[in-house]
Structure formats: C-alpha cells, structure tokens
Amino acid sequence: MSEEIKNTLAVIPHLPGCYQFIDEKGTVIYVGKAKDLKKRVSSYFNKNHEHPKTRILVRNIRKIKYIVVNTEEDTFLLENNLIKQLKPRYNVMLKDDKTYPYIVVKNEFFPRVYKTRNIVKDGSRYFGPYTSVQSVNTLLEIFRKVYKIRTCRLNLTPENIIEGKFKVCLEYHIKRCNGPCEGLQTLEEYNKNIEEIIEILKGNVAIIEKQVQEKMQLLANELRFEEAHELKEKLVLIQNFREKSQVVSNTNYNLDVFSIEEDENSAYINYLHVVNGSVNQAYTFEYKKKLDESAQELLSMGIIEMRDRFGSKSKEIIVPFIPDLKLSDVEFTIPQRGDKRKLLSLSEKNVKQFKIDKLKKAEMLNPEQRTTRILKTLQKDLQLKEMPWHIECFDNSNIQGTNPVAACVVFKKG
Known part of the structure; x- marks a missing residue:
C-alpha cells in the first residue's frame, strides 16, 4: 500500500x-x-x-x-x-446495469404518460430519475384516475381520428378515459390536462391535491367511505412524492455550483455540474496563493477553469457570493432556500472536507507544521507579540502564611 x-x-x-x-x-x-x-x-x-x-x-x-x-x-x-x-472496469456487481425509473410525457398527439428506464431524444419530456418505484406507480395511477389520460399505444393523429380508424375500449366504458380515439375529447382539452400533469411532475402538487380532495369529499357525501379512504392513502403518497435529494432533483435543473474555502496560503474550490437535476460531475481543487488575491478573484478563476475543462454551457451558476466575473448569457444566483440552496450546501460540505483532509495530510507528513499552526492560533488568541515557543507557568500556594508550595508547568513547542 x-x-x-x-x-x-x-x-x-x-x-x-x-x-x-x-x-x-x-x-x-x-x-x-x-x-x-x-x-x-x-x-x-x-x-x-x-x-x-x-x-x-x-x-x-x-x-x-x-x-x-x-x-x-x-x-x-x-x-x-x-x-x-x-464505466469503471471493476464494477461487476451491477450485472443488469440497473437504472432508476423516469416518468416520460411522450412527444405525440394526445401524449401518453408512463414509466421508463430508457431516454430517447425525440422531443419527449423526462422527469426523474426517482428512487421509489412505488411512488412513480402511485402517481401514474392518480394521473389516470384524475385526468383520465390514455394508456393505449394507438397513433391518434387528427387524420386517423377523422377517418374513424379506432373504437373506444374498456377504459372508456369504466370511465378511465374520455375517448379521444373517437374524437370524444379534443386535443386542446387533453393538452390542458397534460400541462397540469407537467406542473405536478415539477413538484407543484397543490393542483392535484385540490382535485383529489374534491373527489374524496364527493365520495364521502355519497357514503362511499372505503373509496374515499383509498384516495386519501394515495394522496399522502403524492404529498410525499417529491424526493428532496441534492444529488438528484425532480426539477430538471441544468446549472453549475461553486463554493470556496480559504486559508492563509491556499484557496479550495468545489465544482458540481448538474444536468437535468442530476449531479454528474464533482471536482475539488486547490489554488496556491501567490499574492493577496481576493476570494472574488479566486472564485472567478475557478469558474473559468472548470467550465472550460468540463465544457459546461450552463446558463445558471450557483455561488455563495457574486464573483468578480461577467459571462454572456449566464446568471449568477445566491440561493437562500429550496433545492438550489441544498445543492450549494452540498458543494460547501465537500470543499470544507477537502480543506480539512488536505491539512491533516500535510501535518502527518510534517508534524512541525501542526505545531506552528497551534502556536500561531495561541499567539493570536492571547494577543502576544511573539510566537510562544516556550511558556512557563508558576503557581504558589500556602496555608495562612505557612507551608508554602510551588509548582511549574512548562509548555514547549505546543
């Protein structure tokens, strides 16, 4: 080793x-x-x-x-x-190359909404990935009950519908679909439902919460308490649906995150690259200070360096403070709360850990460095003019003027 x-x-x-x-x-x-x-x-x-x-x-x-x-x-x-x-060579445990599920809103007439593990660049919108398959299935079930979106794979182009190529299926008869295949629901009406579904997938669950609550109240008024209770259980799952992970967010953020830590000789900068809400690059590096560079200057250098190295074109950069830098078509954000604040906190956590580890490694290789650091801290705290390499502390005691006793404690190089 x-x-x-x-x-x-x-x-x-x-x-x-x-x-x-x-x-x-x-x-x-x-x-x-x-x-x-x-x-x-x-x-x-x-x-x-x-x-x-x-x-x-x-x-x-x-x-x-x-x-x-x-x-x-x-x-x-x-x-x-x-x-x-x-794609590391020795990751043999992932035999089936399992990926986490997404929810796709398909780019087609009368869009389908379903679970998938494969992303196809055909203009469809993907939300996720999600760690809870149960939550995904529950949300899709709610969509089908509340918005009655279609589950069939028919090619519902306006021409095919006008020509009468399709007939409504069982889903229509059990009131789980409004029959767009026979023109019983317009594309405009259907797309309004899809727009609300997209808002929910972005995390705006208030819309569906209201509709489900209205349905629950209707069922309760009709004394259909078991069905109302079933909807209530699903509503609870939906309210807890949006996963609050900093590493993967349900909102499709595409942005860069930077944070910085400093000491007397160095600046440490962490970079997170977020694509579709997923952190797919994380890197922490160190700048050795040559002159009295400010934190704004050092952070600006780090942003330019990392965006060039990783080829980032993100339009938004999350930072702890506005750097001394202007980039065309790029917005700097200092988040105060929410998912973006949590992403910045994750970056700050990594850069602080990097700084601590760097210091520990250096002190292991050079114990004198640790001593000097401790004594400098002591000099500052006690407001001493010189470094306290050698300290002698005396204490004298006696009993009513008799039996005097003295002790000396010596502190050398820490």
Whole structure:
C-alpha cells in the first residue's frame, strides 16, 4: 500500500458518500458507495479477500477519490450517475446495469404518460430519475384516475381520428378515459390536462391535491367511505412524492455550483455540474496563493477553469457570493432556500472536507507544521507579540502564611 493511500485512509471521514479507485494511468477502475466512507474504503486494505478479482482490484489501486453526501439515499443515486458516466472496469456487481425509473410525457398527439428506464431524444419530456418505484406507480395511477389520460399505444393523429380508424375500449366504458380515439375529447382539452400533469411532475402538487380532495369529499357525501379512504392513502403518497435529494432533483435543473474555502496560503474550490437535476460531475481543487488575491478573484478563476475543462454551457451558476466575473448569457444566483440552496450546501460540505483532509495530510507528513499552526492560533488568541515557543507557568500556594508550595508547568513547542 502506497503512502498516498495510507494518508487518504487516515483522513477519509466517517460520512456517507461515494468513492473512486484510480489506477496508475489515472483511470477510474471502480466506483462504490458507503454509509461510512472510512469503514468501507479501509476494509479493502485491512483484510484478505476471497474473490480473486477483488484482490486484483486492490493491487491496482494507486489513488482514492471520494465525494461526501448528506444521506444514504444520495449515495445510491450518485453511484448510479458516476458508474454510467465513468464505466469503471471493476464494477461487476451491477450485472443488469440497473437504472432508476423516469416518468416520460411522450412527444405525440394526445401524449401518453408512463414509466421508463430508457431516454430517447425525440422531443419527449423526462422527469426523474426517482428512487421509489412505488411512488412513480402511485402517481401514474392518480394521473389516470384524475385526468383520465390514455394508456393505449394507438397513433391518434387528427387524420386517423377523422377517418374513424379506432373504437373506444374498456377504459372508456369504466370511465378511465374520455375517448379521444373517437374524437370524444379534443386535443386542446387533453393538452390542458397534460400541462397540469407537467406542473405536478415539477413538484407543484397543490393542483392535484385540490382535485383529489374534491373527489374524496364527493365520495364521502355519497357514503362511499372505503373509496374515499383509498384516495386519501394515495394522496399522502403524492404529498410525499417529491424526493428532496441534492444529488438528484425532480426539477430538471441544468446549472453549475461553486463554493470556496480559504486559508492563509491556499484557496479550495468545489465544482458540481448538474444536468437535468442530476449531479454528474464533482471536482475539488486547490489554488496556491501567490499574492493577496481576493476570494472574488479566486472564485472567478475557478469558474473559468472548470467550465472550460468540463465544457459546461450552463446558463445558471450557483455561488455563495457574486464573483468578480461577467459571462454572456449566464446568471449568477445566491440561493437562500429550496433545492438550489441544498445543492450549494452540498458543494460547501465537500470543499470544507477537502480543506480539512488536505491539512491533516500535510501535518502527518510534517508534524512541525501542526505545531506552528497551534502556536500561531495561541499567539493570536492571547494577543502576544511573539510566537510562544516556550511558556512557563508558576503557581504558589500556602496555608495562612505557612507551608508554602510551588509548582511549574512548562509548555514547549505546543
């Protein structure tokens, strides 16, 4: 095990997140997730592995990178994003290449709304991915009951409907569809329902909540209490539907997120690239200060560097403060609440962790650096003119003027 890996294992935090193993060529060969990064990553190096591929993997590791997240759920979502993006050689556990489901509003006449795991660039709108299949199925069921959207795969072009090529099916007779196939529902009326469905998928559940409550009240007035209770249970699921993950958001954000931490000699900048609400790139780097650069200048340099390196064209950049930078067709935002604030908090969490780890590694390699840091802090706190390399503290005591006793405590180089 190399010194670099030993140092990383010594400082990696007890936090949930994803880790990446990198070989001597700089290629990511494995991505994993963990409830506790330190315990999970350390386990690869402190025990013998029965599986030969695991032993080969460990022998090829030259560097470890990791990203901390807020919740265990986020580790699954982030791992999924990273594996799809990086395609690491040793991720053999994902045998079926499972992806999380999306809800698609199909680009067609009388659009269908259904669950899918495949994204096709045909102009359709995709929402997700979602971690709860139950929530997806429940929401689709509510759409069908409340908005009576079609479930058939018929090609409902205006020409085909006028020519009378289709007949209404059982869904129409049980009042689960309004029969657009026979022209019994206009495209305009149908699309109004689709617009409301899209708003709900963006997180605006108040619309559907109102309609379901009205339906519940109607059923209760008709003494159909079991059906009303069933709708109530589904309403609760819908109200909890919008997943509050910073790593994957139900709102299709396309933006960059930057945060910065500083010390006397360096500035640390974290960059998150968010596409369709999903964090698919995360990178933290360090600038060594040469002059007395301001935080605005350093952040501006980092934004230019990262957007160029990763080819980002995002129109919105989330920042902790407005940098000394102007970009055409780009808006800087300092969020105060909501999903964007949580994305900024996630970036800040990563950059602070990077700074702490960097400091710990440096002090492990050079213990004198730790001593100097402690003494500088002490000098500042006690408002001393010089560095307190040597401190002697005396205390004298006696009992009513007799039996004097003295003690000396010496403090040397911390």
